[in-house]
Amino acid sequence: MGFYFCSNRPMDVGKRLRQLREVKGLSQGDIERRSGLLRSYISRVEGGYTAPSLATMEKFAKALEVETYQLLYQGEGKPAAPKVPEQMSLGKPVKRLVKSFESMSSTNRRLLLSMADKLAKH
Numbered sequence: 001m002g003f004y005f006c007s008n009r010p011m012d013v014g015k016r017l018r019q020l021r022e023v024k025g026l027s028q029g030d031i032e033r034r035s036g037l038l039r040s041y042i043s044r045v046e047g048g049y050t051a052p053s054l055a056t057m058e059k060f061a062k063a064l065e066v067e068t069y070q071l072l073y074q075g076e077g078k079p080a081a082p083k084v085p086e087q088m089s090l091g092k093p094v095k096r097l098v099k100s101f102e103s104m105s106s107t108n109r110r111l112l113l114s115m116a117d118k119l120a121k122h
Helices: 013-023 028-035 039-046 054-064 092-103 106-121
Strands: 003-006 009-012
Touching: 009 013, 013 028, 013 039, 013 054, 028 039, 028 054
Parallel strands: none
Antiparallel strands: 003 009
């Protein structure tokens, strides 16, 4: 099933997708046209029969005109960044990268992730 953990309780992504879609007054057909995902697939995700990949979650977010994190998070404002345990030894460059990533705009984060994805495929 498509469960993710947020705020110490499981979250059904399918239910969250349906909730956001209905709040925006959109049909599954609207999401199909906006995302390129098949309506039957959208129905299976919303019904909890299949869990979408991160790339598919990004398509849902774009179709719903929300940030991807909003598909996994219910609450006011942005969720707090996860805390890295003290015993976990991250090098100085990695710590700087994490700090820079956290302070980037969502547009710049998407651009950086897209570039990293393209580099990883080559």
